[in-house]
Amino acid sequence: MKNSFLGTFRRSQLRECQLKQLSILKEVDRICRKYNLIYWLDGGTLLGAIRHKGFIPWDDDLDIAMPSDDFEKFKKIVQKELPESLFFQTKETDPSTPHHFAKIRDLNSFFVEYGDDFTKPYQKGIYIDIFCFVDYPPFPKKILSFLSRNISKSISILEKKRSFDELKSVCEVPYFILKYILLYPIWYFCNLFKGGKYQSFQVRDNALGVVHRKEVIYPLVKGFFEEIEFPIPFDSDTYLKDQYKDYMVLPSEEKRQIHAIYIHANLNK
Structure with a gap:
């Protein structure tokens, strides 16, 4: 109520x-x-x-x-x-x-x-x-937006307190672990290039x-x-x-x- x-x-x-x-x-x-x-x-x-x-x-x-x-x-x-x-x-x-x-x-x-x-x-x-x-690296804005949005969401999901009695909770953890493992190295590599026009x-x-x-x-x-x-x-x-x-x-x-x-x-x- x-x-x-x-x-x-x-x-x-x-x-x-x-x-x-x-x-x-x-x-x-x-x-x-x-x-x-x-x-x-x-x-x-x-x-x-x-x-x-x-x-x-x-x-x-x-x-x-x-x-x-x-x-x-x-x-x-x-x-x-x-x-x-x-x-x-x-x-x-x-x-x-x-x-x-x-x-x-x-x-x-x-x-x-x-x-x-x-x-x-x-x-x-x-x-x-x-x-x-x-500062963000000097790459196309759409790429930077895609990477930052998905890395941020992955971190948020993985840090969230959860109960594993639901199928969604069981499935989303490995999914977002894999997403983070795949995307963060790309983000790290992009940031090796300095002098970007974005922030x-x-x-x-x-x-x-x-x-x-x-x-x-x-x-x-x-x-x-x-x-x-x-x-x-x-x-x-x-x-x-x-x-x-x-x-x-x-x-x-x-x-x-x-x-x-x-x-x-x-x-x-």
Whole structure:
């Protein structure tokens, strides 16, 4: 039976969740300006900035991206710059986290997603995602998209907790092991060639096979998000089409769903 009380409570928490995410973004922006580091709004956050001038009304996450060199510098300074209420979460700072990309978590909140493991003590507060962007090799875009999409999916499937009492679970493991074994050496070989004109997520994070031309990203410009200017890609239209195709078309009503299972935006309340 669907729990309508839980759904109502979750919706009541959404705007406060978004405002907490915005406050985290402001901290990141402050740090990046202080140390002259590059970052930009990415994914649904960039889509929200262009289509809604702020959060997508039903969205409960916030995404930014950083080039790998800047991300490595950011990792070394971020925790000492953040207030005590915020935590920079990676495999190094929070070993039991299942996430392999970085997050900044608000410690005075609780945010539950599908797949969260309550047998492990990793931080589960409201967060923003930080994706590290790397150079892609100088090969046709369709090849890069095919390889990154399928390698990412293979890794995701193989890392997923599963029960082997279903035929699908029994069959998909050897299938995706074989796919990974076949495709990753090709990806490794391609990356021996430097100087590509493309940049995107690290391959394990690139589930959609998104590949951006560098001139679409740089030089960064300013765009409004929740009435505040933040860095966005130079050609946001092409950037968003790379990821979402016809991004200005709103999804159907049934697809406008909050992703979280439970949100408690302020543990003091």
